Every structure is written in C-alpha cells, then in structure tokens.
Amino acid sequence: MADPERKLIRKIKKGNQQAFKKLYEIYADYSLRTAYAITRNSSDASDIVQETFIKVYKNIDSYDITKPFRPWFYQILMNESRRYMKKRSKEGISVESEQLLDHLRNQMEEEKNYEVREAAMEQLNDHHRTVVVLKYLNGFSEKDISHVLDLNVNTVKSRLYKARQQLKAFIGGVADEE
Amino acid sequence: MRNDNLDKQIKQLLNKQTEAAVERKQETWNKISNELDALTYNKRAYKRKNQGRGLAIAGLSAAIIAFLLFGAMTDTGQAMIQNLKDIFIGEKEEEIDLEGQKEDTNVQLETNEELRYVIYIDQDRYKMVEGETADRIETIEPFGDEYPEVYMEITHVENTTTEEAIANIIERIENDEEMELYMEERTTEPIEAEMVQAMGLEYTNEFGKFGYQWDTPIHRYYVTDEDDGSVFIIKLVYFVEAEEGHGARFHYMLESFQVVN
Numbered sequence A: 001m002a003d004p005e006r007k008l009i010r011k012i013k014k015g016n017q018q019a020f021k022k023l024y025e026i027y028a029d030y031s032l033r034t035a036y037a038i039t040r041n042s043s044d045a046s047d048i049v050q051e052t053f054i055k056v057y058k059n060i061d062s063y064d065i066t067k068p069f070r071p072w073f074y075q076i077l078m079n080e081s082r083r084y085m086k087k088r089s090k091e092g093i094s095v096e097s098e099q100l101l102d103h104l105r106n107q108m109e110e111e112k113n114y115e116v117r118e119a120a121m122e123q124l125n126d127h128h129r130t131v132v133v134l135k136y137l138n139g140f141s142e143k144d145i146s147h148v149l150d151l152n153v154n155t156v157k158s159r160l161y162k163a164r165q166q167l168k169a170f171i172g173g174v175a176d177e178e
Numbered sequence B: 001m002r003n004d005n006l007d008k009q010i011k012q013l014l015n016k017q018t019e020a021a022v023e024r025k026q027e028t029w030n031k032i033s034n035e036l037d038a039l040t041y042n043k044r045a046y047k048r049k050n051q052g053r054g055l056a057i058a059g060l061s062a063a064i065i066a067f068l069l070f071g072a073m074t075d076t077g078q079a080m081i082q083n084l085k086d087i088f089i090g091e092k093e094e095e096i097d098l099e100g101q102k103e104d105t106n107v108q109l110e111t112n113e114e115l116r117y118v119i120y121i122d123q124d125r126y127k128m129v130e131g132e133t134a135d136r137i138e139t140i141e142p143f144g145d146e147y148p149e150v151y152m153e154i155t156h157v158e159n160t161t162t163e164e165a166i167a168n169i170i171e172r173i174e175n176d177e178e179m180e181l182y183m184e185e186r187t188t189e190p191i192e193a194e195m196v197q198a199m200g201l202e203y204t205n206e207f208g209k210f211g212y213q214w215d216t217p218i219h220r221y222y223v224t225d226e227d228d229g230s231v232f233i234i235k236l237v238y239f240v241e242a243e244e245g246h247g248a249r250f251h252y253m254l255e256s257f258q259v260v261n
Helices: A002-015 A018-040 A042-062 A069-091 A097-109 A112-122 A127-139 A142-149 A153-177 B001-017 B025-051 B062-071 B162-175 B242-255
Strands: B091-098 B101-114 B118-124 B126-130 B134-139 B153-160 B180-186 B191-198 B217-223 B231-237
Touching: A002 A018, A002 A069, A018 A069, A018 B001, A018 B025, A042 A069, A042 B025, A042 B134, A069 A127, A069 B118, A097 B191, A112 A153, A127 A142, A127 B001, A142 A153, A153 B001, A153 B126, B001 B126, B001 B217, B025 B126, B025 B162, B091 B242, B101 B134, B101 B180, B101 B242, B118 B126, B118 B153, B118 B242, B153 B242, B162 B180, B162 B217, B180 B217, B217 B242, B231 B242
Parallel strands: none
Antiparallel strands: B091 B101, B101 B118, B126 B134, B134 B153, B153 B231, B180 B191, B191 B217, B217 B231
C-alpha cells in the first residue's frame, strides 16, 4: 500500500471523518463503475457503494494496516454486489426503469458498433463479467482477483479465458467489419 | 484480432459503459454522510442512556456539525482551515487490551486549535489541563504522596529539529541525578517518532533485593518528526507498577494523537 494511503487509513482509524471523505474520493469512481458493470443498474451501484463504505467505516478497526487496503476494500464491494444480485434475482426484476434510462441515454449517444460491443458484455454471465470487470476496469492481477473473490486462481484463469473467447467472437466480428 | 488489441477494446468498452455510474458520486456520498451522522448520533444516544448521566454536548451536536461540514463541503472548501472539533468525532468507545483483558473505554476528543493537534483521552480516568507551555493529561483522582507522579505532557517546540530535541532530552536526563537513560529507538507505535526512555536509579529495597522497584519512575519521551522547524514532544510519566495500567492507557491514548495541518 502506498504510504500516503496508509497514513490516510491510520487517520480514519483514529476517527478522522475528513480522511474518510478523502478515501471516498479515491475509491468512489472505480467502485461505482465496478458495481454498475456487475449490476447494470446505476441506482443499485450507488446503494452497493454506500453500503460498502459504511461497512468499511464500521470495520476499519479490524483491518490490518500491514496488509494492502485495496483487496480488502474490493472484497467488501464484491460481497455487497453479490448480495444485491442475489436479492434482485429473488425479486425477479430483470430490467429496471433506471437501467432502461441508462440504456436509452447510451443509445442516443453512442454509435452502432459500440452497441454491438456493449451487447457482447451483456451476454457474459455474472461470473464471467465479474472477473472481466476486476481485470480490465480495475487492473487487478489474476492472483488478486482470486483473493478478492475467494476463488482458486485456476478458476479465475478459466473464467477469464472463456469470457475473452466470447468477447473476441463479438468484438472481433465488429472489428472485422470496420 | 490480436490479444493486446482485444484487451484495449475491453478496457475502452468498460470505461465507456460505466460512465453513467460516476454521475452518482455526489449523491452516493450524501447518502453515506447522512448514515454516518445517524451512526454517530445513535452511538451517543446509546451511551447517554446506558451511562445514566447526561453528557454535555456543547453547541451543535456532532451530527449537525458533520452534516453542515460534509453537506456544504466543496473541493475548494476542504482546503480551508477548519475547526478541529468539526473534523473529528467528539466521543467514541474503544476496546483496549490491558494485561490480556479486553476493556471498553469511553474516549473524548481534546483539541488544541492553536497547535492544531488532537488526542482522545479516557474521560473516566483522566482530564486535560492546558498550560502556557505544555498541555497535561492528568489522573482525575489524585495519587497519594507515596506514589510517584503519573501524567502525559504534550509540548510544542519551535525552531528546532528532532535531533536537537533528542539531544536536549538526553542532556537533561544525564544531568538528573535520579534518572538514567534506559533506551532510545525509532517507533511506529503508538506514534511514528523517536523515543527516549529514562528510568529511576536501581536501589536495594527493604527485603534486600537490588534493582528496579515498584515505585521506580519511568519517563518516556516521544519526539515527532520535524515539521516546518518544529516538533512535538510527548512525555509519559509513570512508574514500574503502573506500567501495565497507566502506562498502557497512555499508550492507547497516544495512538490517537494527531497533528492536523
């Protein structure tokens, strides 16, 4: 962990709320993007990130400062995301109005090829999309992903391979047309 | 399609696809901030109820202060000098480990706005006494004359370096006929600092045993790294028998010491 971040965490452990706001500034963008990429719903993504930061705040005393903070943080984020996905599948909600609006907004703004690529991502199942998001959006290594998701590293490699194959089939097709 | 090209396209796609979520950043923070306020407020209410005595909360409650602080905060606003009491939680409960026993303590924020430092003190056992040259954390219940002194003292020294401050401390210890230098080391706990410890002289007690005794004084100095030509010196004063008690409590309180620039 970078030294300034370690100092920031120390301050949070000491009760400094301003330091907590700074931590939010550092992690908010990518945690929102990650939760959104997994749930495909910006309202759910906001709720997930809210719950994640509250859990970080409540449990910061149990965080071991000698270990890297980012995987610890993403473990909480991924657990919250899973919890939301499970809840959503139980409620049987497929497309919420929020999601539809996001989609329409995108549709107006983006060109046709992008829609095809977007569809490629949409057709990945949740397991495959999650590893792709952690690797390509957040830059995690396969080992880090296995740690964050509590999976065997070979499982991560296998999921990434399959996801890439599916994406290649879609994106490759589009690229060939261009 | 080449692999690196595919990687690039996946990255671009994910970044583009998730842009909409970032628009929720401020809204999400507002929800977090409100929940933090509620957490702080509920904790206080719980403590008041369980302690059976009112805790004076001067002026605005922390919840309102936090709301005003974070609600009105902008990027440029954060750069302004803020009242330290507005930045930190006023009171909290902490679990500490004393001789292997877990203990919950109520700690209260003490600030020195002029010197820009904060420390949480165990409000059931200690009090902050502000002095002209140093602030002292003393026991609420005074000790009898038969006991050596117990206190923590915070001093700000200007126009000096960490090395100079340590040299002065060592010189004072060497000139003190009742104390001797015991150890000197760099510490990361309870704070990052240079530490110098002095102890009273060994002597023979009434049972004929020579060495450090129950009432041998311990003076521990923590000198912070120099910042803008000044350092903080935190002096912990207690005695051998009080090491696991007051010594440990001082250690936990000192962990919360923080200078806010």
